[in-house]
Amino acid sequence: MKKLYFLPFALICFPAFSQTSYKAQVGKQADALEKQVIAWRRDFHEHPELGNHEVRTSGIVASYLKSLGIEVKTGVAKTGVVGILKGGKPGPVVALRADMDGLPVTERVNVPFASKVKAMYNGQEVGVMAACGHDSHVAILMGVAKILSSMKSELHGTVKFIFQPAEEGAPAGEEGGAALMVKEGVLENPKVDVIFGLHINSQTEVGKIAYRPGGAMAAVNDFKITVKGRQAHGAYPWSSVDPVVTSAQIIMALQTIVSRNLNVTENGGVVTIGSINGGNRSNIIPEQVEMMGTIRNLSAPDEKMFIERIKTIVQNTAAAAGATAEVKIPYSTHYPVTYNDPVLTEKMLPTLQATAGAENVLLRPAVTGAEDFSFYEEKVPGIFFFLGGMPKGGNPLTAPSHHTPDFYIDESGFTLGVKAMCNLTLDYMAMKSK
Structure with missing residues (x-):
């Protein structure tokens, strides 16, 4: 294991926290911590770990939180770490979340710390x-923990730091991620009042924050469709019940859900078939075809409608062809809508604007990507926002996207993330302590 070096404490020791000037104090401390946050990030980047296997990462996080005098729980949802910082004054419990897992992607970025x-x-x-x-995300939240722990005696409430495994999904046959953390009580003892999270974005310019109240990211359900017909020689299709043709009809009919059943003036939605498998020879009509797909929705009613329509279309289209079909939805994955509480978002928007500058806080359209932060927001009010990571002047249409071998982040944006998470916590506490 490569040893992780920390900057000497003398270089990052800060003046005492002042209730009347905490934003200025946060700014100074975050600027002083920039090199350390970048060093943490580079180390984690060079040593990524897949979901439910974040042993090295969680060990470093737990050790550092303990060094700050923060109460630490390990082994939460397998490899998760939870830190509890009890302030010196009564107030709400604010949870802050960072996800820790990497992806099965082979890196192509030419940086010294490439994986x-x-x-x-x-x-x-x-x-x-x-x-x-x-x-x-992990490095930024460690920086936030450093700053807020230095203000412990003046904090009006408690901060719960959630370092979460397996956001990208648990290994086959395992539970994991935010759903398991919630199931194991991460939002209890003490009971969380509000939760904040951020996501770096390679296609948002560094120095900017993007947000959206309400449905910000889509609910996701994967599904599996099995179409069963009657096998026959390809030269005599009238002897078959062809599951290939039936599957083709199903695929096309499913697209009418978005074009004819969804009110596109209110919300977007997606039905995608990502794989189709059946048969093994050109002149044999197979007995069975399997399809896998995903749906994305931005409201709970639309999600319900999509599921019902998929089942109806699949079963009736198959029946019309003389075939049978089975639909499993969700098949292995379900995330709810990532829903930013509108009232909370309105109250905290001035904090983001004061931190980044009003001109740098952008209202963004909803996206059909999904996030398991949504499981926390099902239980408590929350805000999930995006932090710019694209180099200044970059083109979001050509910047390497997430989940690709060329994914790249400008590290100069991390300090803004540290400041934003600190200020959201402190401003929320200030609101509730009045």
Whole structure:
């Protein structure tokens, strides 16, 4: 294991916290911590770990939180770490979350700290890369923990630091991620009043923050469709019940859900078939075809409607062809809508604007990507926002996207993330202590 070096404490020791000037204090401390946060991120980037296997990462996090005098719980949801910082004054419990896992992606970025890690994933050896920015999330929240712990005696409430495994999904056959953390009581003892989270974004310019009240990221359900017909020689299709043709009809009919059943003036939605498998020879009509797909929705009613329509279309289309079909939805994955509480978002928007500058806080459209931060927001009010990581002047249409081998983040944006998370915590506490 490569040793992780920390900057000498003397270089990052800060003046006492002042209730009347905490934003200025946060700013000074975050600026002083910039090199340390970047060093943490580079170390995590060079040593990524897949979901439910974040042993090294969680060990470093737990050790550092303990060094700050923060109460630490380990082994939460397998490899998760929870830190509890009890302030010197009564007030609410504010949770802050960072995800820790990497992805089965082989890195192509030419940086000195590029990952060369290999691991087993679904029975195959794969490259591992922090190809979604979770390494930066961990480093930023460690910086936040440093600053807020230095203000402990003046904090009006408690801060719960949640370092979460397996946001990208648990290994096959395992539970994991935010859902398991909630199940194991991460929002209790003490009971969380509000939760904040951020996600670095490679296609938002560094120095900017993007947010959206309400449905900000989509609910996701994967599904599996099995179409069963009657096998026959390809020269005599009238002897078959062809599951290939039936599957083609199903695929096309499913697209009418978005075009004819969804009110597109209110919300977007997606039905995608990502794989289709059936048969093994050109002149044999197979007995069975299997399809896998995903749906994305931005409201709970739309999610319910999509599920019902998929089942109806699949079963009736199959029946019309003389075939049968089975639908499993969700098949293995379900995340709710990432829903930013509108009232809370309105109250905290001035904090983001004061931190980044009003001109740098952007209202963004909803996206059809999904986030398991949504499981926390099902239980308590929350805000999940995006932090710019694209170099200044970059083109978001050509910047390497998340989950790709060329994913790249400008590290100069990390300090803004540290400041934003600190200020959201302190301002929320101030609001509740009045």
